[in-house]
Amino acid sequence: MARTVDPLKIGSISIWPPLVLAPMSGVTNRTMRGLYKPFGLGLTVTEFVSSNALKFGSKRTMEMIDRHGLESPVSTQLWGDDPQTMADAAKLVRECGADIVDINFGCPAPKVVKTNGGSACLRDPQRCEEIMRAVVDAVDCPVTMKMRLGWTESDLVYVDVAKRAQSVGVQAVTLHARTARQFYKGSADWDHIAALKRAIDIPVIGNGDLADSHTAMQRMRDSGVDAIMLGRATLGNPWLISQIADLMEGREARPSPSPADRLRYAIVHLRTMVAELGEARAVPQMRKHVALYLKGIHGGAQLRARIMTIDSADEVAAIIEETIAGLEADAVAA
Ligand SMILES: Cc1cc2nc3c(=O)[nH]c(=O)nc-3n(C[C@H](O)[C@H](O)[C@H](O)COP(=O)(O)O)c2cc1C
Numbered sequence: 001m002a003r004t005v006d007p008l009k010i011g012s013i014s015i016w017p018p019l020v021l022a023p024m025s026g027v028t029n030r031t032m033r034g035l036y037k038p039f040g041l042g043l044t045v046t047e048f049v050s051s052n053a054l055k056f057g058s059k060r061t062m063e064m065i066d067r068h069g070l071e072s073p074v075s076t077q078l079w080g081d082d083p084q085t086m087a088d089a090a091k092l093v094r095e096c097g098a099d100i101v102d103i104n105f106g107c108p109a110p111k112v113v114k115t116n117g118g119s120a121c122l123r124d125p126q127r128c129e130e131i132m133r134a135v136v137d138a139v140d141c142p143v144t145m146k147m148r149l150g151w152t153e154s155d156l157v158y159v160d161v162a163k164r165a166q167s168v169g170v171q172a173v174t175l176h177a178r179t180a181r182q183f184y185k186g187s188a189d190w191d192h193i194a195a196l197k198r199a200i201d202i203p204v205i206g207n208g209d210l211a212d213s214h215t216a217m218q219r220m221r222d223s224g225v226d227a228i229m230l231g232r233a234t235l236g237n238p239w240l241i242s243q244i245a246d247l248m249e250g251r252e253a254r255p256s257p258s259p260a261d262r263l264r265y266a267i268v269h270l271r272t273m274v275a276e277l278g279e280a281r282a283v284p285q286m287r288k289h290v291a292l293y294l295k296g297i298h299g300g301a302q303l304r305a306r307i308m309t310i311d312s313a314d315e316v317a318a319i320i321e322e323t324i325a326g327l328e329a330d331a332v333a334a
Contacts, residue, residue: 010100026047052082055085066097094139100141104117106148108182132168147174152179175207239262269289273285299326
């Protein structure tokens with residue numbers, strides 16, 4: 001069986017398969033990354049962490065930079081607009097076990113851009129360069145950067161910022177091919193990702209709207225990127241990760257699980273979240289996940305509505321189990 005793509009090389013770290021789980025704030029915490037990694041991810045990235053918040057080191061902030069035992073390598077993502085604060089934060093996360101430090105120049109959320117962080121940095125490429133240089137100089141591990149195309153359609157700075165990244169020693173760039181102003185509207189424009197790959201020599205990770213395994217592989221081939229990053233499409237469907245990993249390994253993509261098997265895994269997910277985070281935190285977080293596991297299942301909308309009001313993990317599990325029993329009875333009857 002011959003691999004269809006090469007490993008991703010970030011500095012001295014070799015990543016197989018070249019398949020990265022997107023950082024998703026409020027979603028890809030330690031537990032989620034630990035659950036998803038075995039589906040076949042090469043690299044996981046923490047939720048973005050404020051470099052300012054790391055100065056104070058609250059329990060919740062420190063938990064965000066904690067790695068799961070199943071993850072290796074792991075990249076810790078930082079955001080902020082001050083080079084020195086970002087450098088100090090990078091040193092700290094490196095001491096806490098980050099294999100890679102990733103800089104966020106992509107977040108469009110108002111609470112981040114109002115302090116000039118995330119995608120707001122793209123309004124000032126010189127500032128981006130100063131931040132990247134300070135972080136590269138601060139740590140002894142690879143530094144990477146994730147960005148959008150630019151602040152607006154009329155100011156697409158991604159090639160400029162990526163060239164600056166390369167010149168100061170950043171070792172890979174991820175591009176989510178939308179502008180900050182677009183938020184999640186329209187679609188990611190992979191022609192820009194291909195253009196970035198042609199423009200720089202360091203590895204490029206392509207990101208945006210990869211919703212099925214064949215499109216993902218096609219996008220990877222057509223753009224020539226070194227790796228792909230998957231975000232929203234994996235939620236409620238971690239099997240997408242395995243299907244893409246299969247194609248990268250050179251075998252046929254495994255079939256999607258049955259609705260009942262999907263829901264069985266939703267219970268594993270729920271129980272793991274409860275064990276690691278406690279019921280009070282896990283159940284509210286699980287509502288969105290269970291809703292996604294239920295997608296496409298007959299009567300799913302009513303079940304989603306029921307789960308939204310329940311605080312007990314056992315009750316949520318009982319509803320899912322009841323649904324599995326219903327699905328199996330239907331299968332026998334059919
Ligand atoms: C809920 C949510 C939270 C996100 N948080 C982050 C983040 O912390 N850091 C980051 O770089 N991108 C973040 N993103 C953007 C994703 O990493 C990714 O770039 C985007 O969702 C496009 O990829 P997709 O189409 O595969 O989802 C977030 C996206 C979502 C939906």
